[in-house]
Amino acid sequence: MRLYGLIIFGVLAMFQSAKAQGENAAVPVEKAFYHLPVYHNDYVMMIDAYIPPDRKSNWHTHSLDELSVAIQAAAQTAERPGIPPVLISPGKVGVVSFKDYSTAPVTHRGGVLADSATPLHNILMVLLKPGPAGFAWRGEDGRVITVEQARRLRKAGALWVPSAGDRFVVPDREMDEDVFVVSDMTVEVHDYPGGKVIGFNGTTEWALDSIEQREVVWLPREDQLRALLGKQFVRLEGVPEGYAVETSAGRYIEEDAEQAYAEALLDLLTG
Numbered sequence: 001m002r003l004y005g006l007i008i009f010g011v012l013a014m015f016q017s018a019k020a021q022g023e024n025a026a027v028p029v030e031k032a033f034y035h036l037p038v039y040h041n042d043y044v045m046m047i048d049a050y051i052p053p054d055r056k057s058n059w060h061t062h063s064l065d066e067l068s069v070a071i072q073a074a075a076q077t078a079e080r081p082g083i084p085p086v087l088i089s090p091g092k093v094g095v096v097s098f099k100d101y102s103t104a105p106v107t108h109r110g111g112v113l114a115d116s117a118t119p120l121h122n123i124l125m126v127l128l129k130p131g132p133a134g135f136a137w138r139g140e141d142g143r144v145i146t147v148e149q150a151r152r153l154r155k156a157g158a159l160w161v162p163s164a165g166d167r168f169v170v171p172d173r174e175m176d177e178d179v180f181v182v183s184d185m186t187v188e189v190h191d192y193p194g195g196k197v198i199g200f201n202g203t204t205e206w207a208l209d210s211i212e213q214r215e216v217v218w219l220p221r222e223d224q225l226r227a228l229l230g231k232q233f234v235r236l237e238g239v240p241e242g243y244a245v246e247t248s249a250g251r252y253i254e255e256d257a258e259q260a261y262a263e264a265l266l267d268l269l270t271g
Contacts, residue, residue, distance in 0.1 A: 025059065026107045029124070032060035040128070047124040051076075056111030063105040065127040069096045072121035075113045080106075090118075102127075104177035145225070147171065149262040150217045156269035158228065160218040167219040179219065225261035232268055236260070 030037045030047055034057050039046040051057060053074070059081070073090035088110075099106070112120045147169055160166070166182040226233055234246040242255040245264045249271065254260035 026061045027058065029060045029062050029066075029126070032109075033057045035060070035124075043127070043129055045126040045128060047126065049120070049122040049124055051110070051112045051120040053112050053116040053119060054114035057109050059107060059109045061105055061107045062099065062101040065098070065100050065102045067096060067098050067125040067127070069123050070094065070121075071123060072118050074116040074118050074120040076110055076116075076120055077113070078108060078110045080108045100179075106178075145219050145258045145262045147217060147219075149259060149266070150219050152266055153220070153262060153269070154217060156266055158218075158220070158265065158269065160220075162218075165221075166224075167221065168216045169219060170216050180216075220258075220262075222258050222261060225258065225265055228265055229261070229268065233264075 029035055030045060034049060034051045034055065036048045036050070037045055038048050051074075056077075070091050070093050073093055075090050076088045077085040078088050079085040110120070150169070151171075154160075162168075162182050164182055167179055168182070169179060220228070226236075229245075229247060232247045232249060234248065236257060237244050237246070239253060241253050243257040243260045244251055244253045245257070245260040246252075247264050247268065249267060250264075252260050252263040252267070254263060
């Protein structure tokens, strides 16, 4: 009987261990708890994400470009692997957001607080065809200024007054690949006595509520870089190596236009 009891105990322990591993293993978003695929064709998959109060999804991964719209908002928690959960304030109903997960996949899990009066209800539109048919927050030629260049521009004194449409990254939080865009609905800029604060409206994938402006790095667009060059700018032209920006001070060649503009502006600010 004692041997029989040990065998039963061992089997139960193995079952509990396998169950725990299964709960901690990330699954594709369409297989996550409370994420129900309701439609798909060759191009898109629609997912009805509905998490009731006091419930939490399991770990899942977003790996394809995705549009989402908030149907019901709720106070929630968001968690990424190795990072403690953070509290997210309720977002705004009707907000539509986009994330280019095909270039920067995200694994996370989220839950709704027990005392929430409403569930979290989002409709996700997953784009099954990445590439030219997808979307990305990129420059006019499909690229962006590098984060390293953006850091150098900030250090050199490039002034940023955040406004709708501006791009930025949140460095040093394992989110360097996530490019955010200031919007009146999803990413808002608030003026406080201590400075500007950028608020994130209820997007669990970002795992942020708000952050001070000095903690983010602005990624100026091509038109913004050109405006900062002012009268020093002469012309932009295509060359075999990529693009060349000519200013009154010199000629700057990079693989893409934004990076060439950035190098020209850096020389202007530090020269």
